[in-house]
Amino acid sequence: MLFDAMIPAFIVIFTIVIMECIATAVHKYIMHGWGWGWHKSHHEQHDHVFEKNDLFALAFSALAIVLFIIGMYNWVIWWIAIGVTAYGAIYFLMHDVLVHRRWGPVYLPRKGYLKRIYQAHRLHHVKNTRTGCVSFGFIYAKPIDKLLKNLRIERKGHRSTRRR
Ligand SMILES: [Zn+2]
Ligand SMILES: [Zn+2]
DSSP states (O other): OHHHHHHHHHHHHHHHHHHHHHHHHIIIIIIIIITHHHHGGGGSOOOOSOOTTHHHHHHHHHHHHHHHHHHTSOHHHHHHHHHHHHHHHHHIIIIIIIITOOSSOOOOOOSHHHHHHHHHHHHHTTOOSSSSOOOOOSSOOOOHHHHHHHHHHHHHHHHHHHHO
């Protein structure tokens, strides 16, 4: 009985981990690559409710809907769809509520994991350009001192390429 519940739980957790890897890669190579046209709106100051960048979230929601439809015929896919949706919810809470304060309560984490996620994504936004950014994940981040070091290296690199 317990074992029956463990398999879906494992699928959901595994899917969340895989989704973080996919989201990090998409953010790094697509959004800061050929998808910059949409993502740029997220790296600019504005007072609009929505950003063109939200279209990426919409695309991921469409993926979840497709998985739910296929999942009606396959229980494994169904639990993967639950995992993708759970990841979307965590992403929303971390990125839109905690870091960017677009919705919900304002909360400044002072210690631990949430503080690291908050600071790491703030560091991602230090640069408003397509290149030279650090920390592309949403629920995983490298230690802050490492990110600061990377950011400094990136900055130096950027300056020397400009000088040339
Ligand atoms: Zn970005
Ligand atoms: Zn952001």
